[in-house]
Amino acid sequence: MKLELFNRIVAMQANRRDFMRGAAALAAGTALGSSMAGRALAQDNLRAQLLAIPGVNKGSPTDADWQKVGELCLGPTKANVAEGEFAGVELTFFGINNQGLHNILFRGMLKGWEAYTGAKINWIDLAQADYNPRLQQSIATGTVDFDILAMGAPLEGDTAGKGLLDEMPDWVKTQIDMDDYVGYLKAPVGTWDGKTYRISIDGDCHTMSYRKDYFTDPAITAATGMTEPPSTWAQVQAFTKAIKGQKDPLTGGEAYGFLDPLKYGWGGFGFYFLGDRAAAYAKHPDDSAWLFDPETMKPRVNNPGWVQAIQDVLDLVGTDGAYPPDQLNADPNSTAFSQFLAGTGSMVCWWGDVGSNAKTSDSSIVGDVTGFSINPGADKVYNSKTAAWETPATPNFAPNMAYLGWGIYVTNRVSSDEKKRKAAWSAAAHLGGKDLSLWMAAYPSGFQPYRNSHFNYEEYEAAGYDRAFLEDYLGSNADSYNHPNAALEPRIPGIFQYYSIAEDELMKGVAGQYGSAQEIADAIAADWEKITDQIGRDSQIKLYQASLGD
Amino acid sequence: MATAELPNYGAVSRRRKDWGRALIAAATVLFLATALLQALNSSGLVPLGLRDWRPTLYAYLVWAVALGIGQVMIRGEAGLRALFILPAALFTVAMAIFPTLFGLSIAFTDWNLSSLTGQKFNGFDNLVQLFRDPFYWNAMRNMVIYVLFVLVEYAIAFALALLLNAEIRARKFWRVTFLIPLMLSPVAVSWMIGKSMLEYRYGPAARLARWLGVNNPSFFTDPWVARLWIEAMDAWVSIPFVMILLLAGLQALPREIIEAAKVDGASPWQRFWQIVFPLMLPVSITAIVLRIIFKLKLADIIINVTSGGPGGATDSVSSFIYREYRDRSNVGYGTMLAMFYLVVIVVFITTLLNLLSKRMRRMT
Numbered sequence: 013m014k015l016e017l018f019n020r021i022v023a024m025q026a027n028r029r030d031f032m033r034g035a036a037a038l039a040a041g042t043a044l045g046s047s048m049a050g051r052a053l054a055q056d057n058l059r060a061q062l063l064a065i066p067g068v069n070k071g072s073p074t075d076a077d078w079q080k081v082g083e084l085c086l087g088p089t090k091a092n093v094a095e096g097e098f099a100g101v102e103l104t105f106f107g108i109n110n111q112g113l114h115n116i117l118f119r120g121m122l123k124g125w126e127a128y129t130g131a132k133i134n135w136i137d138l139a140q141a142d143y144n145p146r147l148q149q150s151i152a153t154g155t156v157d158f159d160i161l162a163m164g165a166p167l168e169g170d171t172a173g174k175g176l177l178d179e180m181p182d183w184v185k186t187q188i189d190m191d192d193y194v195g196y197l198k199a200p201v202g203t204w205d206g207k208t209y210r211i212s213i214d215g216d217c218h219t220m221s222y223r224k225d226y227f228t229d230p231a232i233t234a235a236t237g238m239t240e241p242p243s244t245w246a247q248v249q250a251f252t253k254a255i256k257g258q259k260d261p262l263t264g265g266e267a268y269g270f271l272d273p274l275k276y277g278w279g280g281f282g283f284y285f286l287g288d289r290a291a292a293y294a295k296h297p298d299d300s301a302w303l304f305d306p307e308t309m310k311p312r313v314n315n316p317g318w319v320q321a322i323q324d325v326l327d328l329v330g331t332d333g334a335y336p337p338d339q340l341n342a343d344p345n346s347t348a349f350s351q352f353l354a355g356t357g358s359m360v361c362w363w364g365d366v367g368s369n370a371k372t373s374d375s376s377i378v379g380d381v382t383g384f385s386i387n388p389g390a391d392k393v394y395n396s397k398t399a400a401w402e403t404p405a406t407p408n409f410a411p412n413m414a415y416l417g418w419g420i421y422v423t424n425r426v427s428s429d430e431k432k433r434k435a436a437w438s439a440a441a442h443l444g445g446k447d448l449s450l451w452m453a454a455y456p457s458g459f460q461p462y463r464n465s466h467f468n469y470e471e472y473e474a475a476g477y478d479r480a481f482l483e484d485y486l487g488s489n490a491d492s493y494n495h496p497n498a499a500l501e502p503r504i505p506g507i508f509q510y511y512s513i514a515e516d517e518l519m520k521g522v523a524g525q526y527g528s529a530q531e532i533a534d535a536i537a538a539d540w541e542k543i544t545d546q547i548g549r550d551s552q553i554k555l556y557q558a559s560l561g562d
Numbered sequence: 563m564a565t566a567e568l569p570n571y572g573a574v575s576r577r578r579k580d581w582g583r584a585l586i587a588a589a590t591v592l593f594l595a596t597a598l599l600q601a602l603n604s605s606g607l608v609p610l611g612l613r614d615w616r617p618t619l620y621a622y623l624v625w626a627v628a629l630g631i632g633q634v635m636i637r638g639e640a641g642l643r644a645l646f647i648l649p650a651a652l653f654t655v656a657m658a659i660f661p662t663l664f665g666l667s668i669a670f671t672d673w674n675l676s677s678l679t680g681q682k683f684n685g686f687d688n689l690v691q692l693f694r695d696p697f698y699w700n701a702m703r704n705m706v707i708y709v710l711f712v713l714v715e716y717a718i719a720f721a722l723a724l725l726l727n728a729e730i731r732a733r734k735f736w737r738v739t740f741l742i743p744l745m746l747s748p749v750a751v752s753w754m755i756g757k758s759m760l761e762y763r764y765g766p767a768a769r770l771a772r773w774l775g776v777n778n779p780s781f782f783t784d785p786w787v788a789r790l791w792i793e794a795m796d797a798w799v800s801i802p803f804v805m806i807l808l809l810a811g812l813q814a815l816p817r818e819i820i821e822a823a824k825v826d827g828a829s830p831w832q833r834f835w836q837i838v839f840p841l842m843l844p845v846s847i848t849a850i851v852l853r854i855i856f857k858l859k860l861a862d863i864i865i866n867v868t869s870g871g872p873g874g875a876t877d878s879v880s881s882f883i884y885r886e887y888r889d890r891s892n893v894g895y896g897t898m899l900a901m902f903y904l905v906v907i908v909v910f911i912t913t914l915l916n917l918l919s920k921r922m923r924r925m926t
Contacts, residue, residue, distance in 0.1 A: 145888040152675035152891070154613075170676055277869045279889060337778035338762035340872040356763070506676030512889035516697070523785070523873020543890075546674040 058084060060474050062451045068476030072374045073455050078120025085448040086124055088187045089438055098435040099130030103426075105439075106147070107162030109137040111349070111365075113458040114162065114418075118443060125442045131435045133160075140345075141279035144508045151176060159426050159436045165201050165210065165416035169505040169555055171423075172204035178422040180208045184437050188444045192463040194493045196500070200559070201416055210419035211444035213452065215462025217492035218288050218387055218412045221366045223358040225381040229261040241359070244407045245292055245388045248359065249324055255358070256333040262381060263355040266336070271347040271357040272325050274339045274522045276515040280508030282344055283515050284414035288361040290321035291499040292390035295410035299397060302410075302499055303510075304540075306557050309549055311540040313514065314533035316401065317394030322521065322529035329522050340523065353378055361387055363414065364460025367485035371477060373456050382481075384488035386411050386495065410499045411492035417462055420444055461489050503559040506547045513539040574638040582635025589628030596621035626652045669898040675891035688898035698899060700874045701882040702906075708793060708860055708878065712853050715797045716846065719804035724834075726805070727812040737809075744802035751799055752866035756782075760791065782868050785875030792876045795863050800856060804849045811845030812838070847918050851911065858907050879903050 062084060065077050107115040115137045122133055136158055138146055147163070150156045151170060163171065171177055185208070190198075194215055202210030222241045226232050233239050236254040238247070252269025260267045276282035294317025295302040304311055312318065328334040336342070336356055344362070352360040353369055353376040360366065371379040389407030394400075420440040426433040442448070446465065453461040454472055461467065467490055469482045492498065501507065514536045521532035544552050597618045602608035604615075630648050633641035672684040692698055726737050743751075760781040762768045771779035782788040815838065823833050839846075861880035864870060870877035870885065883903070887896040 142888070145891060148675040148891040152680075152893075174678070275869065275871055277871070277885075277889075336762075338780040338783055340783045341762075341780075341868065350763075505678065506674065506891070509674070509676060509890045509892075512885075516885065516889075519869075519871050520697075520873045523871065523875065525873045543674070546672055546892075547677045548679060551678055 058087075058447055059450055059471055062447060063454055063471060063475035065451065068371055072372065075120045078117050079123045081448060081451045082121035082442070083124035085442065085445050086128055088445055089125060089128065089442050092183055092187060093129055093434070093438050095128055096130040098431065098438070101131040101432050101435045102134060103131060103160055103432070103436055103439060104134045104136060104158040105160045105162070106136045106158035107138070108140050108143050110140045110458060111456075113456060117457055121443060121448065122439060125439060129435065129438065131439070133439065140281060144279055156423055156425060159423055159432070160440055161421045161423055162213075162418055163421055164216070164418055166501055166503050166507045168202070168204055168209070168503045169507070169559070171421065172209050173505060173555065176423055177209040178424050178427045178433060178436070180211070181437055184211065184441045187441045189446045192446060192465050194462055194464060196413065196493055196498065197417060197462055202419060209421055211440050212417055212419050212462050213444050213449065214417035214419070214459035215489070215493060216363055216413060216415040216417040216460065217489060217498070218284065218361045218363060218414050219367075219488040219492055220359060220361050220385050220387050221352060221370070222383050222385070223262075223378060223381055224383045225261040226267070226358040232258045232261070232267060241383060241385060242388055243385070245289055245324060245390055248388050249327060252328055252334050253331050256331070260355060262377065265356065268336055268357040269334065270328070270359040271342070271351050272328065272335070272339070273342050273344040273347045274329065274335070274519070275341050275343040275346075276518045278343050278345075278515065280511035280515065281415070283511035283518075284412060285344055285361065286321060286325070286514075286518060287412045287414065287499065288387050289324055290318045291410035291412045292388060292408055293317035293320045293392070294394050295497060295499040296393050296395045296397070296402075297408070297497045299395070300500070301396070303502060304556060305396065307553070309544045309552050309556065311537040312396055313540060314530065314537040315394055315396060319529045319533045322518070322532050325522060326529055349375065364485070364489050365456065365458060368454065368460070369456050371481065384484045386488055386491045408497070409495065410497045411495045412499050413492070413501070416501065418459060461486060502556045504552055504555045506543060509543050510540050513543065574636065579636045582632040585628050585635065586632035589625040593621040593625040622656065665897050666901060668894060669901045671894040673894035675893060681894070684894070688895045689902070691895060692898055692902055697874060697877070698879070698882060701877040701879045704789070704875070704877055705858065705879055707789065708796075709854055709857055711793045711797065712850060712857055715801050715853065716804055716850055718797070719801045719849070720808055720846075722801070722805045723808035723812055726809055740805060741802045743799050744806075746799060748796070748799055748862040749866060751795055752863045755795055756791070756863065756867035783872060785872060788868060788872060788876050792864055792867065795867070796857070796860055800853060804853050807849040807852070808842065808845060811842050815841055843922065847922070851914065854914070855907075855911065
């Protein structure tokens with residue numbers, strides 16, 4: 013009954029006042045008998061209300077929307093913090109400002125929290141590529157100048173491993189309902205030596221976004237012979253080569269297949285995009301490791317599986333017209349936002365925000381023709397333990413859980429000041445709150461679903477998403493999270509140094525500076541060996557094994 | 563003259579000299595002891611709970627003040643005169659010489675910011691690695707190309723300077739107009755031109771190229787084309803600097819010589835090539851050398867537009883060092899690269915100046 017009412021309200025694009033009037037009428041009319049039911053209704057009201065801000069196809073959310081969402085989600089904060097309790101407290105928040113989101117979004121969402129608690133937040137905003145260097149420098153030079161830190165789990169080795177974080181108080185665990193996290197984000201992710209440090213605000217995995225209209229367009233299907241999206245990298249390769257000379261059904265421009273970010277250099281984050289290809293070839297179901305040998309830290313990046321992935325890229329680089337002409341200068345931001353969402357290319361592997369942006373971003377023109385799947389698989393998989401290729405009965409799929417999601421952490425700068433500590437954790441818990449997270453999963457925020465409660469399709473449907481799109485988009489995320497052969501990365505110190513130097517070698521490789529894919533891979537492996545020796549092989553082995561749960 | 567009006571500090575008593583020496587010695591001991599204790603604290607040998615190096619900085623300031631007072635006490639009037647230069651000298655020591663020496667000490671360490679063990683002395687390993695690093699030498703080769711382009715920039719700047727020195731309409735307007743690129747930040751130029759105007763799909767340059775019949779105009783995909791565009795953007799920002807130096811030189815030329823040549827029937831080309839150009843050589847050499855020094859530091863445009871790509875084709879030494887530091891937190895090796903580059907620059911510029919100086923002497 014109430015859901016239908018909310019659906020109707022959302023469908024009518026009711027404003028907030030109308031909505032509240034409707035909700036009040038509903039509450040009065042139904043005269044609920046128990047307080048439990050009342051709370052549940054209020055909760056549902058809130059979630060539906062949140063998802064109507066601003067509403068699908070209403071343009072990109074603005075700062076006013078973020079503030080509104082933040083204010084509506086202050087309930088849990090008010091339950092734990094008295095009004096004005098943190099007056100005089102100043103906190104510094106360290107994070108990125110990618111796509112005008114992340115820290116920029118947090119500012120708006122924390123405005124109401126600041127007004128209620130009396131605390132003030134100062135911001136350190138960084139471009140994505142500057143994030144890791146700035147963090148590493150702060151750690152190494154003992155100049156950690158921030159109290160709250162937005163960070164990915166791979167960097168827990170660099171921070172928690174060095175004792176720089178504050179342990180999460182128990183009241184925070186209750187406030188944010190940690191049991192609702194999807195399985196792979198539960199401990200050991202977010203923990204170190206048995207202590208919990210992380211409030212998850214994101215669940216990362218790469219999925220493949222593709223243009224459905226490319227597989228129904230008569231000319232393209234005739235040229236490629238494909239009416240279904242590719243499910244293996246071999247099919248991706250074939251499609252990308254065969255589509256040359258066709259026209260994009262939506263824009264009328266040149267049609268292209270898969271979009272690799274050939275300008276891999278992206279502060280280490282660009283390496284994930286080779287990982288998308290390599291995981292299918294190199295992540296064996298019987299082996300949790302795929303980047304290094306856990307016993308020796310010997311890189312696997314030059315084994316035949318990884319070399320095949322690099323070779324696939326080189327094959328497309330060597331095929332005239334397979335990529336858009338300036339692809340050597342396309343970084344991952346370009347492939348997703350300047351190319352795919354703007355109507356160039358038909359397939360891209362990226363984090364989930366391609367999905368949430370497809371429907372809700374002003375710059376997207378592909379919302380109605382985008383489909384989603386888990387990353388493509390491979391017809392063969394390399395087994396590092398036997399040093400041989402295997403050909404499974406069905407393709408080997410290994411979704412790349414790239415970056416393991418952003419989380420909010422509190423540094424030990426606040427540990428000695430209980431008021432400041434509580435303020436920092438309260439701000440972090442506000443951003444990691446269950447209801448607020450639903451909005452972040454549904455709208456452009458830089459974050460994707462990470463809670464079991466994020467997969468209630470009905471809630472999104474009420475906001476205006478169409479059911480088929482929802483099941484497709486959210487389903488690809490859920491399938492990746494729950495995949496038995498998901499490729500997880502190690503939470504070891506310096507992991508982004510490994511990635512970063514690999515990006516440099518890859519960029520040189522695709523520009524023809526190496527003789528073969530094997531040479532590129534060998535160069536990366538040699539660089540990785542040097543980094544391991546620099547950081548300390550024994551400690552890296554120990555931490556890598558710990559992160560694998562071995 | 564002025565010295566006669568100064569108080570006479572010439573006669574300094576032995577006692578005052580001794581007090582002066584004692585003051586300097588005490589401040590020196592304080593400074594060295596503080597630095598030593600800090601070093602011991604920093605290495606963990608003597609934990610004193612000091613969180614930063616400020617005590618040493620304060621001890622240095624005390625030492626600097628004591629040195630100044632001591633100079634006056636010991637040397638009288640000569641010491642007073644020394645006070646005019648001493649603060650600047652000590653500031654230079656603190657802000658240039660000390661950081662250079664400190665950097666040199668880092669250059670001989672294995673220091674990865676993620677390493678749990680911190681800095682480790684590794685002798686000449688970084689230097690050996692540098693000589694074996696093909697990417698560093700690739701950047702060096704690119705620098706040779708970029709530096710050679712300075713001659714082209716000089717030629718364009720000279721032509722513009724001649725134009726702006728001629729009797730043309732709205733000369734002041736054109737002088738200001740041609741100076742505007744110099745006032746722009748290279749980062750702004752990188753984004754406005756490199757990232758926007760030259761964007762291959764929507765950029766106006768790409769649209770124009772398509773209209774002219776180029777199928778898929780891409781400005782940063784081919785190594786040589788990319789290099790040329792980076793050079794063009796850098797030149798656009800920097801040519802006005804060379805031009806303004808040359809224009810100042812042209813305006814200072816003795817006009818009677820040029821007028822005399824004109825009366826003698828010399829053609830405009832003869833007047834330029836045989837009179838103006840030789841007379842402008844000292845200014846030209848200054849402008850070129852300054853421009854080369856600026857060119858050797860080229861990084862911002864490359865970092866913003868191509869990140870050194872495609873495949874290192876546009877990488878400069880500075881942009882390469884930036885990546886080594888920023889992306890890989892490889893502080894020891896990155897510092898060695900920078901130090902080595904500093905030596906290369908000093909040797910190159912010194913040799914260049916010596917050669918030019920000899921040549922100039924032969925010509926005059």
